[in-house]
Amino acid sequence: VNDELSRxxxxxxxxxxxxxxxxxxxxxxxxxxAGHNPPHIKRVNGDFETLNTLHGPVVxxxxxxxxxxxxxxxxxxxxxxxxxxxVNEGMDKDKNLYSDAxxxxxxxxxxxxxxxxxxxxxxxxxxxxxxxxxxxxxxTILGFEYLExxxxxxxxxxxxxxxxxxxxxxxxNEHFEEFCETHQIPQKTFMKFNIVFDELINNVVSYAYKxxxxxxxxxxxxxxxxxxxxxxxxxxxxxxxxxxxxxxxAASIEDRDIGGLGVHLVRNxxxxxxxxxxxxxxxxxxxxxxK
Numbered sequence: 053v054n055d056e057l058s059r060x061x062x063x064x065x066x067x068x069x070x071x072x073x074x075x076x077x078x079x080x081x082x083x084x085x086a087g088h089n090p091p092h093i094k095r096v097n098g099d100f101e102t103l104n105t106l107h108g109p110v111v112x113x114x115x116x117x118x119x120x121x122x123x124x125x126x127x128x129x130x131x132x133x134x135x136x137x138x139v140n141e142g143m144d145k146d147k148n149l150y151s152d153a154x155x156x157x158x159x160x161x162x163x164x165x166x167x168x169x170x171x172x173x174x175x176x177x178x179x180x181x182x183x184x185x186x187x188x189x190x191x192t193i194l195g196f197e198y199l200e201x202x203x204x205x206x207x208x209x210x211x212x213x214x215x216x217x218x219x220x221x222x223x224x225n226e227h228f229e230e231f232c233e234t235h236q237i238p239q240k241t242f243m244k245f246n247i248v249f250d251e252l253i254n255n256v257v258s259y260a261y262k263x264x265x266x267x268x269x270x271x272x273x274x275x276x277x278x279x280x281x282x283x284x285x286x287x288x289x290x291x292x293x294x295x296x297x298x299x300x301x302a303a304s305i306e307d308r309d310i311g312g313l314g315v316h317l318v319r320n321x322x323x324x325x326x327x328x329x330x331x332x333x334x335x336x337x338x339x340x341x342x343k
Contacts, residue, residue: 054086054119057112066112070134077205079126079198084119086111089137092159094170096129100160126198131167133159133174134196138189142178145185150178167197208235208275216257216267216286224249224271228282235275241340244321245282251314252284252293252336260288260334278343279323284336291334292327294319 057067070091072083083103087110093101107120126132135155142150155174162173171193178191212227214220225246232242253269261267270285293315319325324339 054108054111054113054117055115058115061112064113066110068137069111072132074126074196074198077201079128079130079201080123081126081132082121082123084108084121086119089135089140091132091134092156093124093126093130093132094159096127100156102156128198128200131170131195131197133170134194135174136190136192138187138191139174139178139193141189142182142191143185143188144181144183150181154181167195171195204276204278206274206276209273211270211272214253214269214271216261216269218254218257220257220269221249221253224253228271228273231273232280237275237280237342241280241342244340245280245338248318248321248338251318255293255314256284256286256288256334260286260291262289275342278341280340280342282338284334284338286334287332288334290329292329293336294325294327 053069057065066087068088069086070083070088071086072081074081084107085103085105086108087106090102090104093103095101101124103122103124105122107122108117140150140152140155154177158174158177159170162170164170164173175191175193208231210227210231212224214224228245228249229242256269267287270283272283272285274281274283318338322338323341326337328335328337
């Protein structure tokens with residue numbers, strides 16, 4: 053990201069960045085800080101820590117810089133607070149800063165029992181301090197609480213990359229059935245996915261792309277202790293299939309709106325489902341209980 057933003061940047065625009073990856077099974081955070089405000093951790097026992105190590109300059113300043121990283125472990129009910137400098141550099145009408153010291157004291161003294169209240173306590177404190185003064189910068193606060201280890205680990209995994217062609221559905225079904233049979237998934241379970249694949253992959257191939265180029269559709273298949281989890285990723289236009297209205301199956305064909313029956317079938321065949329839009333990518337995830 054730094055190399056990308058540093059190129060062709062004559063005006064020297066930059067962004068501060070704090071990036072962390074949290075292992076939900078252990079609570080361990082791997083993180084790197086590129087000139088951003090140091091986040092704070094409040095432990096469940098009341099201890100307070102500041103992640104004040106900087107691992108490199110702001111992003112966009114220079115190419116070919118190798119950023120370092122560190123790690124820290126969250127225990128159950130510890131929380132971490134990230135924020136932009138509109139918080140600690142918020143000013144009152146006399147140009148006094150809210151300050152890092154006031155921010156830390158606000159977090160330390162807050163005895164709220166959930167992360168949402170912690171975030172709003174800090175936000176309200178900043179707004180009260182500013183009073184009628186004009187806000188000088190954006191105020192963004194993100195709170196994360198580690199509630200419990202994620203124990204539903206992936207036992208077996210496979211993936212397959214499809215091209216945006218309808219005949220690829222057959223190849224997916226063959227790969228999927230072989231994987232399920234190897235790991236003793238009941239036939240009636242994976243046959244339901246065959247029906248779902250026919251609907252969802254068909255929709256992606258037929259409607260997701262506005263050009264005639266070749267695209268990849270990634271299908272990731274995981275088996276956990278009690279679920280079969282399948283994610284379908286594509287770089288087509290943003291579209292959440294689960295936003296379609298549930299059709300009135302009791303109505304006559306003449307009175308029923310066109311479309312929606314396929315997704316209705318998906319909803320009924322799966323135990324759960326979700327959709328997320330990332331940067332230029334859709335991810336639809338399907339869950340089927342197997343225990």
